[in-house]
Structures are given as C-alpha cells and as structure tokens.
Amino acid sequence: MSKVDFNKETGPREVFCGLTSIVWLHRRMPDAFFLVVGSRTCAHLIQSAAGVMIFAEPRFGTAILEEKDLAGLADAHEELDRVVNDLIARRPEIKTLFLVGSCPSEVIKLDLATVAEKLNKRFLGQVRFVNYSGSGIETTFTQGEDGALKALIPLMESTDEAKLLLVGTLANNVEDRFKKIFRNLGISNIESFPPRQSTELPKIGKNTKVLLTQPYLSDTVRDLKHRGCEIISAPFPLGIEGSTEWFLAAAKAFKISELKVHEIISPLINRAKLALESHKEILKGKRLFLLPESQLEISLARFLHNECEMDLIEVGTPYLNKDLMKEEINLLPDNTKIVEGQHVEKQLDRVRKSNPDLVVCGMGLANPLEAEGISTKWSIEMVFSPIHGIDQAADLAALFSKPLRRNQILTSKTLVTH
Amino acid sequence: MELTLWTYEGPPHVGAMRIASSMKDIHYVLHAPQGDTYADLLFTMIERRGQRPPVTYTTFQARDLGGDTAELVKKNIKEAVERFKPKTLLVGESCTAELIQDQPGALAKGMGFDMPIVNLELPAYSKKENWGASETFYQLTRTLLKEKVISTEKISPLRWKELGRRPKVNILGPSLLGFRCRDDVIEIQRILSEQGIDTNVVAPLGASPDDIERLIDAEINICLYKEIAETSCEWLRRNFGMEFTNTIPIGIKNTIEFINEVHNKLGLPLTNKEELEHKSKLPWYSKSVDSNYLTGKRVFIFGDGTHSIAAAKIAKEELGFEVVGLGTYSREMARQVRATAKELNLEALITNNYLEVEDAMKKTAPELVLGTQMERHSAKRLGIPCSVISTPMHVQDVPARYSPQMGWEGANVIFDDWVHPLMMGLEEHLIDMFKHDFEFVDGHQSHLGHTATKTEDFVNSDDKEDKNSKKGIIWTESGRAELTKIPFFVRGKVKTNTEKYAISRGLSEISDETLYDAKAYFS
Numbered sequence: 001m002s003k004v005d006f007n008k009e010t011g012p013r014e015v016f017c018g019l020t021s022i023v024w025l026h027r028r029m030p031d032a033f034f035l036v037v038g039s040r041t042c043a044h045l046i047q048s049a050a051g052v053m054i055f056a057e058p059r060f061g062t063a064i065l066e067e068k069d070l071a072g073l074a075d076a077h078e079e080l081d082r083v084v085n086d087l088i089a090r091r092p093e094i095k096t097l098f099l100v101g102s103c104p105s106e107v108i109k110l111d112l113a114t115v116a117e118k119l120n121k122r123f124l125g126q127v128r129f130v131n132y133s134g135s136g137i138e139t140t141f142t143q144g145e146d147g148a149l150k151a152l153i154p155l156m157e158s159t160d161e162a163k164l165l166l167v168g169t170l171a172n173n174v175e176d177r178f179k180k181i182f183r184n185l186g187i188s189n190i191e192s193f194p195p196r197q198s199t200e201l202p203k204i205g206k207n208t209k210v211l212l213t214q215p216y217l218s219d220t221v222r223d224l225k226h227r228g229c230e231i232i233s234a235p236f237p238l239g240i241e242g243s244t245e246w247f248l249a250a251a252k253a254f255k256i257s258e259l260k261v262h263e264i265i266s267p268l269i270n271r272a273k274l275a276l277e278s279h280k281e282i283l284k285g286k287r288l289f290l291l292p293e294s295q296l297e298i299s300l301a302r303f304l305h306n307e308c309e310m311d312l313i314e315v316g317t318p319y320l321n322k323d324l325m326k327e328e329i330n331l332l333p334d335n336t337k338i339v340e341g342q343h344v345e346k347q348l349d350r351v352r353k354s355n356p357d358l359v360v361c362g363m364g365l366a367n368p369l370e371a372e373g374i375s376t377k378w379s380i381e382m383v384f385s386p387i388h389g390i391d392q393a394a395d396l397a398a399l400f401s402k403p404l405r406r407n408q409i410l411t412s413k414t415l416v417t418h
Numbered sequence: 419m420e421l422t423l424w425t426y427e428g429p430p431h432v433g434a435m436r437i438a439s440s441m442k443d444i445h446y447v448l449h450a451p452q453g454d455t456y457a458d459l460l461f462t463m464i465e466r467r468g469q470r471p472p473v474t475y476t477t478f479q480a481r482d483l484g485g486d487t488a489e490l491v492k493k494n495i496k497e498a499v500e501r502f503k504p505k506t507l508l509v510g511e512s513c514t515a516e517l518i519q520d521q522p523g524a525l526a527k528g529m530g531f532d533m534p535i536v537n538l539e540l541p542a543y544s545k546k547e548n549w550g551a552s553e554t555f556y557q558l559t560r561t562l563l564k565e566k567v568i569s570t571e572k573i574s575p576l577r578w579k580e581l582g583r584r585p586k587v588n589i590l591g592p593s594l595l596g597f598r599c600r601d602d603v604i605e606i607q608r609i610l611s612e613q614g615i616d617t618n619v620v621a622p623l624g625a626s627p628d629d630i631e632r633l634i635d636a637e638i639n640i641c642l643y644k645e646i647a648e649t650s651c652e653w654l655r656r657n658f659g660m661e662f663t664n665t666i667p668i669g670i671k672n673t674i675e676f677i678n679e680v681h682n683k684l685g686l687p688l689t690n691k692e693e694l695e696h697k698s699k700l701p702w703y704s705k706s707v708d709s710n711y712l713t714g715k716r717v718f719i720f721g722d723g724t725h726s727i728a729a730a731k732i733a734k735e736e737l738g739f740e741v742v743g744l745g746t747y748s749r750e751m752a753r754q755v756r757a758t759a760k761e762l763n764l765e766a767l768i769t770n771n772y773l774e775v776e777d778a779m780k781k782t783a784p785e786l787v788l789g790t791q792m793e794r795h796s797a798k799r800l801g802i803p804c805s806v807i808s809t810p811m812h813v814q815d816v817p818a819r820y821s822p823q824m825g826w827e828g829a830n831v832i833f834d835d836w837v838h839p840l841m842m843g844l845e846e847h848l849i850d851m852f853k854h855d856f857e858f859v860d861g862h863q864s865h866l867g868h869t870a871t872k873t874e875d876f877v878n879s880d881d882k883e884d885k886n887s888k889k890g891i892i893w894t895e896s897g898r899a900e901l902t903k904i905p906f907f908v909r910g911k912v913k914t915n916t917e918k919y920a921i922s923r924g925l926s927e928i929s930d931e932t933l934y935d936a937k938a939y940f941s
Contacts, residue, residue, distance in 0.1 A: 012494060013477045017453025035421075039513035039542055044428040045456045056799060057773070061423040067543045069419050070517070079419035087421060103451045103514035106480070136453025137480040137514070345474075345501060364458030364470065371468025 004329055004336045006320075011343025014364055015293050015318055016049065016380075017136030018144025019102065023050040024383055025148055025194070026059045028169045031095040032198040034060040035087065036134065037080060037110060038102030049380070059094075061087070065104055073110065080115055094127055096198035098148060101133035128155065128198075140318040142216035142294050142383065145169060149194060149220040152201060153227065156193075159203035163189040164250060165229070167221075168214030171386035172196065178213075178237075178389060181247065184264050187254050204229055209253045211246065213237060213388060215328070216295035218321045235327040236388075238296070239303030240272050243390045245327070268390040275394035276307065279401040283308040286357035286404065289350075292316035292342050293362050293379040300360065300382070302331045308397055312336050313354045316347065358404060375403045424772055424792065426747035426810055430540035430550025431512045432457050437554040438508055439471040440593045440622040444558075445504035447495050449487075449522045450512035452477040464811050465594055474498040476515075476522075483518065491522045492529060499531060506562065506627040507531065508554065510538030534627070536561045546770075548645040548722070549750060551593060555622055556649040562630045563657075572659030575637045576685045585684045586618040586636040590662075591647030593622050597725060597809045601822035602642065606667060609825050610640075613677065615684070622646075634658050638683050642666070642824075643724055645748055667824045668728035669736055669832070670700055698826040700833045704737055715840065718743035718784035720767065720775050720793055721808025723751025725823070727758045729788050729807050732832060734762065742782040743767065745775065772796065786840055791815070803839030891920055893928045900930040915940050 019042055022034040036042050043062035050058075063083045069076040080099075088094060097119075099112045112131035119129040132147035133139065139147060149167070164187050166178065175192055182190050191202035202208075206228035212221070215236050225231060234249030235242045244265060251261045288310045290297040297317045304310040312333065320340040322329070329338075339347070344365075351359055351374065359369055359376045366376040377400055387396040431448060438446040439461050448454070455475050461467045476494045478487050499507065509526040523537025536557050540550045578585040589606060592599035600623070607617050618636035619629045633639075633654065639662040641651045651662035661683050667676035674694050681688040695701065703709060717739040719729045726746045733739040745767030746755045752768045759766035767778050776796040779787060787797040787804040791812040797804035806815060807823075822828040893901070897916075904912050912933070919936035920928050 011497075012475055013452045014455045014458070014475075015452050016456055017451065019453060020456075040422075040425060040427075040429040040546065041431075041454060041513050041542065043422045043425050044432065045453060047424050048456055048460060054795065058423050061421055064420045064422050065543055066419060067541070070543060076419070083419050083421045103453065104517060107483070107514055107517045135480075136451035137478065137483070140452065345497070362455075362459075363463050364455060365462070367462040367466060367468055368470045 003334045004332055004338055007337065007339045009339050009341045009343050009346070011341075011346065013318070013342040014291075014344040014362055015342070016141040016362065017045070017103070018134035018139030018141065018147060019046055019100065019136075020049050020141050020380075021134065021144030021148065021383075022046060022060045022100065024169055025145060028194050028196065029096070029198040030059070030196075031093065032059065032098060033087065033091060033094045033096070034098045034100055035084070036060070036062040036100045036102055037105045037112060038062055038065065038100075039104045040064050042102045042104075057091075059091075065108075070108060073108065076108075076110055077115055080110075081119070084119060088123065088127055096128045096130065098151070099129060099131040100144075100148075101131065101135055103135045103137050106133060106135045106137060130155065140293075140295075142214070142296075143319070145214070146217045146219050149217060150223050152194070152198075153204075153220070153223045156201045156227070157203045158205045158227070160205050160207050161189065161203065162207040163191060163202070163209070164254070165202055165204065165208050165210050165224075166190065166192045167210050167212050167224070168217055169194060170213050170388055174386045174388045174392065177391060181264065181268075182250070185247070185251055185254075185256055185260060187250070187256070206230075209250070211250050211253075212324070214296075215299055215324060216319075218319075218324060221324065233327055235302070235331060236296075236299045238299045238388060238396060239307050240269055240276070240390050240393050241306055241331065242299060242303060242328075243388070243393070244269065245331075249327075265390060272390045272393045276397055279394060279397035280308050282401040282404050282408075283310050283397065285309065285311065287311045287313050287354070288400075289313045289354060289356040289359045290315045291347060291351075291359065291361040291365065291379075292318040292339070294382055295319060296379075296382050297360070298325055298328050298332070298338065301336065302328055303393075303396065304400060305333055305336075306331060307393070308400070310358075310400075313356050314339055314347075314350060316340075316342060318342070358400060360400075375407050377403050422770075426770055426772070426790065426792070427547040428457070428460075428810075429513060429542050430545045430547060430553070431510060431538075431542065432460065433547040433550025433552070434508065434510055434538055434540060434554040435461075435471055435473055436547075436551045436593045436595050437558065437622045438473060439467070440624070442624070442626040443505040444472060444508060444627065445498055445502045446471075446473045446508040446510070447476070447491075447498050447522065447526070448473055448510055448512060449476045449478070449491050449515035449520060451475075451479070451514050454512050454514075460595060460811070464813050465816055466813070467594070472502065472504070474502075478515070487518060488520045488525060491520055491525050495522070495526050495529060499533075505533060506558065507533055507535045508538055508558070509535060510540060513542035516542050534561050546749075548748060551646050552649050552750075555590075555593075555646060556653060558622075558627075559630055559633070559650045560653060562627055563633065563654075566631075566634065567657045570634055570658055573634060573637060574659070575661050575683050577637050578684070584614055584616050585638075585686060586616045587638050587640050587680070587684075588618050588633050588636045589620045589640045589642055590651060591641060591643030591645075592620060593643075593646055595809065595811045596623075596643060596646065597722070597807070597811070597815060598821060598823045598828075599623060599643070600816075601820050602824040602828065604820070605822040605825035605827050606640065606642065609667070609673070609677065610680070613681070613686070613688075613690075615680065615686070634660070636660070638662060638680070640680070644751065645722060645724060666724055666728055668725070668828060669732035670695075670698055670826075670829050671735060672728060672731065673698075673825055673829065698829040700736060700829040703833050703837075709737075709837075712837065712840070713738045715739045715786055716742045716782070716784045717786045717788060718779050718782055718793075719807070720745045720747075720779075720787075720789045722746060723748035723755055725808040726755055727751075728823075730758050730762060732829075733788070733836075736829075737833075737836070739786070742784050743778055745769065745778065776800075786836065788836065805835045805839055890926055891917055891928060892926065894930075896930040897928040897933055900933050912937075 116129040116131040130151040132151040134144040208229040210229045211232045232253045234246045237243040237246040301315040314337045316339045366378045461471045509523045639651050641647045641662045654660040665676040665679050667673040744759045756766040772792045788807045794804045916936040
C-alpha cells in the first residue's frame with residue numbers, strides 16, 4: 001500500500017442518504033418499483049434529487065407515515081398492506097417491489113422483512129417483495145444500491161457454471177461495451193448484477209468470479225463471498241488505467257494471457273489517450289479538492305491525478321473500506337490526504353484555505369462555493385453519466401474540465417465589462 | 419399511510435428553513451439525519467443562492483441512537499453559535515428526530531446563551547411546508563416581541579397623523595421559495611411609495627431579528643401571502659392592535675381594492691383613483707379587438723391558495739375566460755378556495771395528489787391550464803397550453819428579469835404569461851390550415867409537440883376509451899378529409915359528436931355528408 005495519509009473526521013455532514021440511489025436503480029430495472037416507507041421528507045428528498053415531474057407516473061414512491069401510523073405498529077403494518085395492494089392494482093406491470101426502509105421506519109422499528117414475507121406469500125407468482133434500508137442513519141447516497149443488491153442475493157439461484165459476474169449498476173451502453181470486450185478476450189459467460197430485468201437474476205456459486213464495477217458495494221461483496229463467489233481484486237474501471245487494470249485482473253482470473261488483453265484493448269487505449277489530450281491540457285497542474293459523497297472519490301482522484309495530472313489537495317470519502325479499495329489506494333500518489341467522514345464546516349474552512357482550482361461536491365454546496373469564486377463539479381452527475389471504461393475516459397475527464405473551461409471563457413478579459 | 423409519488427409541499431422543517439434562509443443574522447440548528455441536508459439544494463440550486471442556508475444539521479447516525487444524542491445536539495448548537503454568532507437561534511427537529519424526543523429546543527435554552535432562542539415544534543407527521551413556514555415566522559415574531567406587549571399601547575392605524583409623518587406599513591409574508599416574492603416586494607413597495615406610504619419592514623425576506631423587533635413602529639401590516647404571514651398578522655393585531663390587509667394585490671381589480679383597503683385602514687384619502695385604472699396595460703390589452711378570441715376560453719386552475727383564488731378572479735373578470743376547474747393543495751386555505759369556487763358554480767378540488775388533478779384536468783377539457791410546474795407537465799402530456807402561477811418552485815420560476823405577479827407590472831406579466839401560450843394555440847391553428855400550401859415547410863411544430871398537429875393520426879386512431887362504443891363505424895375518405903379541415907381545437911368534439919350521431923342513427927359509415935348532418939343536428 002502506498003504511503004497515503006489516512007484521516008478520520010466526525011461532525012455535521014452534508015451528504016445524501018441511501019434513498020437517493022433509487023434514482024438510478026429504478027432506471028436499471030424498469031420492471032421494479034421502489035416503495036419507500038418513510039416521511040414527507042423522504043418523498044421530498046427523492047423528488048428534489050430525481051426530477052420526478054418528467055414521468056407520467058414514476059416507478060418509485062413513498063408510503064408516507066402519518067400520526068396514526070406511529071401510534072400502533074400493528075396498524076402501520078396493516079396500512080402498508082393496504083398501500084401495497086392499491087399500488088399493485090394500479091401498476092400490474094410491476095414484477096419486483098422493493099420495500100425501502102427510511103430513518104423514521106428504522107427508528108419506530110417497522111419490520112419490513114416480515115411485511116415482505118407476508119406479501120410474498122400472498123402475491124406468489126405475481127410480484128416479488130424484497131426489503132432493504134436506504135435510511136440516512138445507516139447509509140450514505142450510493143450505499144443504498146449496496147443494500148438493494150444485498151437484498152436480492154437470497155433470491156439468486158445457485159449454479160456451478162463458470163461465469164464472470166459484473167456487479168454494480170452500469171449504464172446500458174457501457175455494459176454492452178464491456179461484454180463485447182470480454183467476449184473478445186474469450187470470456188463468453190458474462191452476466192450483470194443488477195440485471196436489466198429484476199426477474200432475470202443471475203445464478204451464482206463457487207465458479208462465479210465477481211468483478212466489481214462500483215466501489216460502494218461492501219455488504220453485497222460479503223454476501224456474494226458467503227455464496228461461494230470469488231471476488232476479483234482490482235481497481236475500478238474509471239479512466240484508462242483503472243479500466244486496463246480491471247480487464248487485466250479479470251483476464252488473470254480466467255487464465256487469459258496479458259498479451260491477449262493488450263492486443264484487444266490497445267487500440268481503445270490509443271484513441272482514448274488522444275481524446276483525453278484536450279482535457280488534460282486544461283486539468284494539468286490544477287488543484288483538486290474532493291468532498292465526500294459517492295464513495296467514487298478515491299477512484300476519481302486516482303484518475304484525475306494519474307491520467308489528467310491534477311494535484312490532489314484532499315480526497316474525502318463518506319466511508320472507507322480499505323480492503324475493497326486496496327488496489328485503488330496502491331495507485332494513488334504518496335502522501336495523498338484521504339479523509340473519511342466529515343465535519344462540513346471544518347472541511348469548508350480547509351477548502352477556502354487551500355485555494356483549490358476545482359472542488360467536487362454535492363449540489364447544496366456548489367453554488368455557494370462558485371459565489372466565492374471556487375469552481376465546482378457536482379458529484380451526483382458521476383452516478384448518472386456513463387463514465388466507466390476506456391472509451392468513456394475522455395467523457396469522464398470532460399465532466400471536470402468543463403467547469404474550468406467555462407470559468408476561463410466567462411472571466412476572459414476580452415469581454416467588455418460594464 | 420398515504421402513497422405519494424410526488425408532493426406539492428415539503429415537510430414543515432423545510433418551511434422553517436425558508437424563513438431562516440430568508441433572513442439575516444439567524445441560525446437554525448436542526449436535529450436531523452444526514453439525508454435531510456438535501457434541503458440545502460432547494461435554495462442553492464432552485465433559487466440559485468450564492469450562500470448556504472444558515473442551517474446546522476446534527477446528522478445523527480444509527481450508532482448515536484444507543485448513546486447520547488442529546489449531547490450531540492448540544493455540541494452542534496455550541497459549535498454553530500460560536501461559528502455563526504447569530505442574533506437569534508432557531509432550534510428544531512425533522513421527522514426522525516421528532517421520534518427520539520431529545521427536545522433540542524429545551525436543551526438549547528438550558529445552555530446559558532444570552533440570545534433569544536426559538537423552540538420550533540413542527541409536527542412532521544401531520545403538517546407540511548407552508549404551515550411550518552407560517553408557524554416559524556409566528557414563533558419568531560412572538561419570541562422577539564412578546565416582552566413589548568405589556569409596555570406598548572395598542573397601535574392606532576391613524577397614529578401617523580399624530581406623529582406628523584408619512585404612514586408606515588410592514589410587508590409580511592415574502593420568503594425564499596415563494597412564487598416571485600422577490601419582485602412582488604419591489605412592486606408593492608413602489609405602489610405604496612407612490613401613494614405616500616413608507617415601508618417600515620419587509621419580513622421575513624431580507625429582515626434581521628432587529629427588524630422584527632421594529633415591526634411595531636409601523637401602523638398596519640400588509641399580509642402579502644396568507645400561507646406564511648396570516649398567523650403572525652393575527653398575533654400582532656391581538657397583542658398590539660395592528661390592523662392588517664386582507665386583499666391580495668394580484669390582478670387589476672384586486673390591486674385597486676388593495677390600495678383602497680390600505681387607504682381606508684390608514685385614514686388616508688385616495689386622491690388618484692382615476693389614474694389607477696391606467697397604471698397597467700392589462701385592461702386595454704384585454705379590451706383590444708385582438709383579444710376577442712380570449713372570450714370564454716376554458717381555463718383550469720390549480721395551485722396554492724393565494725395564487726389560485728387570484729387567478730380565478732383575473733381569469734373570469736379581467737380576461738373573460740370561463741373557469742372550468744379550480745383547486746388547491748393548500749389545505750389551510752381550503753375554505754377560501756371552496757368559497758371562490760362556489761361563486762363560479764364549481765366544486766373546488768382540494769388535494770395533494772397530482773394524479774387527481776390530472777384526472778380533473780382531463781375531464782374538464784380546458785383550453786388553458788394555470789397551475790404549478792406539475793400541471794405544466796400534465797398539460798404537456800395532454801397537449802394543452804399551460805402557464806405556471808404557483809409554487810412548488812422550479813428553477814424556471816426564478817427568472818433573471820423583473821417578473822412580479824402583484825401590482826400593475828404583475829398584471830402586465832400575467833397578461834403576457836397567460837395569453838402567449840394561447841397565441842401559440844392560434845398559430846397552431848394557422849399552421850394546420852396552411853399546411854397543404856406549397857410554401858409550407860414540413861415538420862413545422864410548435865412547443866405543444868405533436869399532439870395537436872398530427873391530424874391524420876387523430877382522425878384514424880380510436881381513442882382508448884371509445885374503442886368499444888365506436889366499433890364498426892368507419893370514416894370514409896370524404897368524411898376523413900372533411901374532418902381534417904376543421905380547426906384542431908374543435909376537431910375532437912366534432913369527431914365525438916358525429917360518431918355519437920352516427921350511432922344514434924345506426925349508421926356504419928361517416929361521410930362528409932354525415933358530418934354536416936350531425937353538425938345541423940347538434941346546432
């Protein structure tokens with residue numbers, strides 16, 4: 001492990017909770033519905049983060065707890081039953097219904113597992129029910145996906161068939177690219193988790209080799225291991241370097257020669273490097289500060305330093321699983337300052353003091369920092385954009401070069417100012 | 419438990435944040451888990467604020483619940499006070515913290531600070547955002563002024579005469595995330611100042627706790643948004659005798675009535691009565707022959723209480739529309755909206771479910787929808803023009819230009835905003851009429867998308883609900899061609915009527931002649 005500087009911080013945080021991950025999970029599995037059991041705050045959070053209005057009827061919603069639901073838990077269970085019945089009558093196309101726990105449902109100890117079990121019996125053969133927690137007292141932002149995937153694992157049948165399983169939500173086009181490349185490498189049996197249809201869950205077992213596409217899946221990894229899956233240790237497929245190492249690690253696990261990998265991905269690397277040039281020109285030597293939110297921060301820092309030559313001031317992460325992030329941390333430059341957790345006020349003090357060229361942060365902080373003259377990139381875009389793989393390296397860099405380029409244009413002295 | 423896919427209002431603590439963020443020298447310590455920090459983006463993204471809301475979230479986690487969350491609250495309060503040095507501290511909790519009952523307000527009061535502390539108890543499982551804003555503004559006003567109640571004489575609205583100065587009023591209710599509040603305040607201040615009336619304090623928007631303490635220097639209060647300020651205005655009347663206005667100055671008639679009301683209350687003679695009619699272009703624009711086609715346009719209205727009621731009045735009395743639907747999501751103002759609906763022979767729709775609103779919209783088949791951003795989306799799906807008149811806020815509702823809803827300029831803005839989508843409707847009609855001309859460029863489409871222009875599809879397709887009843891009826895080529903010539907906005911109705919007629923006569927085909935037979939029959 002390289003000599004990075006690990007720090008921990010506690011205090012007030014400025015991050016989304018796990019419910020936010022519904023925003024991309026529901027797009028990945030169009031036959032699923034995500035029903036949050038929570039408060040008006042939960043409903044408001046999701047609609048504020050997701051632009052719900054564009055849907056005629058979204059595939060996620062909130063069963064809002066009311067005064068009377070808090071009085072007796074038995075009644076709350078009955079009420080939830082009623083809401084689910086109404087929902088299924090209205091949306092017969094739903095194949096899987098996720099009951100998603102929230103802060104209030106966790107605090108009043110609403111037993112969603114029991115509710116799901118009962119509903120599974122009643123709707124046998126029609127709708128499957130699974131439950132997980134997206135609550136902000138337990139999960140941050142992307143950890144919601146970890147919870148959702150973990151909840152699906154018990155439904156996955158066992159197999160001894162040898163296969164490569166890509167784990168973590170990917171944009172469909174990126175997934176297709178990855179599969180094509182793996183097939184070219186000679187790995188033919190490739191599946192993804194989560195799948196594109198919630199009912200088409202991959203089978204898993206001792207000959208399943210898991211390759212993670214996202215760094216925030218600690219609990220899912222643990223349960224996949226329990227089911228006998230082998231976890232391929234690799235950095236994450238962000239940027240050319242990360243993606244190359246990722247392909248190499250998979251190839252090694254399938255006993256495919258390094259030479260073969262290079263043969264197939266070299267043309268991709270060459271054109272990606274070319275595409276990256278113009279962004280590197282802007283990013284080179286610029287100083288970067290990453291605030292914690294998506295757990296992608298370490299991989300992004302590695303990419304932006306190693307391939308775009310940015311200088312890293314501080315890399316925040318809401319949660320650090322040193323084991324899962326081992327390969328990534330190895331690729332970081334020495335003395336990189338990693339801060340796990342947050343005291344948002346103290347961290348912003350450090351942002352101001354360090355005078356960064358770019359800050360990666362949440363939407364609540366971006367405009368206030370811009371108003372102070374600090375360029376920002378909001379982190380939520382990272383989980384909505386197709387950024388994985390060699391072919392997307394330039395697109396990933398563009399997310400960071402764009403605000404700097406814009407800043408250059410707008411502060412250009414050639415404009416006549418009034 | 420209530421299934422909600424989308425909600426018009428946030429939780430009550432977001433209302434409290436609206437008050438805190440609107441003001442200066444205030445800080446709000448909110449006992450809440452980390453996810454609740456999303457609310458900051460409402461201000462920094464939607465309202466494009468360059469400052470963070472003055473809110474410290476305690477962001478307690480599951481592991482804190484076993485230990486001492488009360489200590490965590492106190493630590494956060496202490497740090498927030500040291501860092502932000504507020505003149506007044508608001509302390510409260512969000513939905514989850516309400517369940518663990520740490521009573522952060524009481525904790526704060528026991529910490530020995532010398533600044534006023536407002537303990538906000540906003541029941542998250544029964545109340546909503548606007549109520550939370552109203553309650554916060556009320557509790558804040560009460561906390562800062564209650565000690566002056568005994569020592570202050572009842573305030574006479576005529577006091578300015580004895581004091582030998584111009585009359586002073588407070589403008590209460592404008593807040594962040596309120597619909598066009600920023601510009602309404604400028605417009606109303608301008609109108610008052612033209613009448614020789616000074617503004618003492620605007621609150622909460624831009625006010626500090628010191629300003630709240632100065633509220634009683636004014637003679638009367640202007641209650642600009644009842645959702646936010648009515649409770650505070652009532653308290654100020656009860657305790658200080660301060661009168662407050664009831665008329666919301668949206669539209670010409672209401673603006674004039676508002677000016678009259680203010681003058682009556684202050685005992686100030688109104689000297690420029692005739693002038694007022696000409697302050698806005700709306701009356702003449704509405705009277706000009708070009709606007710004849712607006713007569714009887716069917717309009718569906720849904721929004722918060724204040725803007726829905728005002729819109730109904732303007733639509734009917736100032737633009738000559740026919741109001742075919744009226745409703746609100748503001749339960750606190752349901753009574754007033756019901757009364758307004760009754761005057762229009764309608765039953766008000768009081769709901770927080772946007773799908774119900776969309777259904778009502780479909781049933782009433784309006785030609786214009788005045789609603790929130792959600793109704794804009796619903797209307798777009800139905801191919802109906804729409805103008806947004808109310809919160810919940812969207813980044814588009816914070817325009818860069820001066821764009822009030824109130825007063826003279828507000829009436830100008832309303833005329834343009836409501837009529838222009840319809841102009842597009844007329845243009846649509848022209849495009850439809852001229853589309854067979856050789857000069858016409860194929861693919862010319864308006865903002866309404868394809869719904870209104872695709873004549874052929876419309877003629878040929880069976881509407882879902884009609885499928886069964888209309889089975890067996892065929893439109894002949896001549897019938898279809900004739901239907902195409904009918905302006906799109908009545909085509910649907912003509913089609914349904916003709917089919918109804920054909921069924922009643924047992925006809926299996928509709929030709930151009932059948933169409934004219936039906937026309938004669940129904941006329």
